[in-house]
Amino acid sequence: MIHDIQYIEGSVAAPLGFKAAGVKARIRYNKKDLALIVSEVPAAAAGVFTTNKVKAAPVVLSARHIADGRAQAVVVNSGCANACTGEDGMTMAVEMAREAAGYLGINAEDVVVASTGVIGEKLPMDKIKAGISEAASVLSSDGGHDAALAIMTTDTVPKEVLIKLEIGGSVVTIGGIAKGSGMIMPNMATMLAFVTTDAAITPQLLRKSVTYAAERTFNMVTVDGDTSTNDSLIVLANGLAGHSIIEQEDENFFIFRDALERVCKALAMMIARDGEGATKLIEVEVRNAPAFADARKVAMAVANSNLVKTAVFGEDANWGRIICAAGYSGADIDPERIDIFIGDEKMAENGAPLNFSEDRAKEILGCKEVKITLDLHHGSEKATAWTCDFSFDYVKINASYRS
Structure with missing residues (x-):
């Protein structure tokens, strides 16, 4: 509403x-x-x-x-x-x-x-x-x-x-x-x-x-x-x-x-x-899941993936890490239906690679806010998670937290 x-x-x-x-x-x-x-x-x-x-x-x-x-x-x-x-x-x-x-x-x-x-x-x-x-x-x-x-x-x-x-x-x-x-x-x-x-x-x-x-x-x-x-x-x-x-x-x-x-x-x-050491806000939106619980599982798996977070920090459009996280999330998904976007650039369709623009993807990943979208084409529910990139400074901050 x-x-x-x-x-x-x-x-x-x-x-x-x-x-x-x-x-x-x-x-x-x-x-x-x-x-x-x-x-x-x-x-x-x-x-x-x-x-x-x-x-x-x-x-x-x-x-x-x-x-x-x-x-x-x-x-x-x-x-x-x-x-x-x-x-x-x-x-x-x-x-x-x-x-x-x-x-x-x-x-x-x-x-x-x-x-x-x-x-x-x-x-x-x-x-x-x-x-x-x-x-x-x-x-x-x-x-x-x-x-x-x-x-x-x-x-x-x-x-x-x-x-x-x-x-x-x-x-x-x-x-x-x-x-x-x-x-x-x-x-x-x-x-x-x-x-x-x-x-x-x-x-x-x-x-x-x-x-x-x-x-x-x-x-x-x-x-x-x-x-x-x-x-x-x-x-x-x-x-x-x-x-x-x-x-x-x-x-x-x-x-x-x-x-x-x-x-x-x-x-x-x-x-x-404002995550420790963060340089970018990452939004992960999951669309068309069979249930909210499934959408949430996928979104959180992607958002929690250190490999995804470091790829965003390094401005590397490694969409394979995104679909990998969706696969181990425990959600009800069909890998051969999944579309993946970084910003407005479509990386994959039906679980397979597209000939996307690396330059455009790097430009998107260079922004302070990065949106990752997964369309599961497997229902009508959705969920959004928020995280940040994983930078060198995160390790520095937490290596000396008590001092």
Whole structure:
């Protein structure tokens, strides 16, 4: 469904009733590294989290805190993941929630906690507590950008989006921030993403919308094929826009769901574009598959292929690597029906080579954004994945991540 959606400047503090802050707690570096996002009233809450069996304490705690479909605040730190830290990890996550709740005058169970950074190190709680205190004192409706800066690790740019639309005669805004550059293949949602909205929707339908959006956006992003221990997508909807609450799957529900998907897609593409060492954004579109699951498998197999990613970096139109990835994806495909395009240049038809222009293909691969298309001619479903090329700098960054 296509709706009248406007992209405007701002992010998570822009929807009615939300404030945010990002401050320097100096957890690991001298940068903004602690963020607070708060709704002035309790909000419907939904989230999806990493499927990695090794889950960080904040993930476990936050899943517990939003189980009732309600939350009012999010506290996030970068610089330390608080993952694989034993019983102390949960103690520290609980302490973060309690500390934020105390300054905000709300229940600790209504605070979502998230952490990102190095695995296997404990949080410096004295710095965390000081950061929470400072963030609570500078909360602002203009604080979304600072919050986006505070959740970054190896990201080179903050990731923010804000859209405006109409639901039930009322203006509704949806804002989001995300971080992610490496250890990216979510299998849930994203590395860390936080979305706020003043839309009014039941927790059940919010959860359904979040799951739908994540499956088609964040779950279609990969940088390096690694699923983090801390991946979390949290959405808060406080209902202050003024329209009647969405409590059934009617037109307003689909308008909201599709708008949420737009926000998630924008953030997901920013993450892929900002992959560690990336020089190009790669979009992989799979058309005419027998089922969405098959389209997704093919798209993700191609996007995850290091051979495809290095070929794009080297501007080599090696379409054989693309069809190879489709073949091992596990999807229902007929290799003799597959057409492959790089940009608008058709490389292969019915699984066989065409006499394409190498010069034109190299020109396409030299662009900052490269689109790969596979037409399976085997159904009517489609899916799109986003990734980045694999450059020399990716190895350099990850060879010295802890230093």
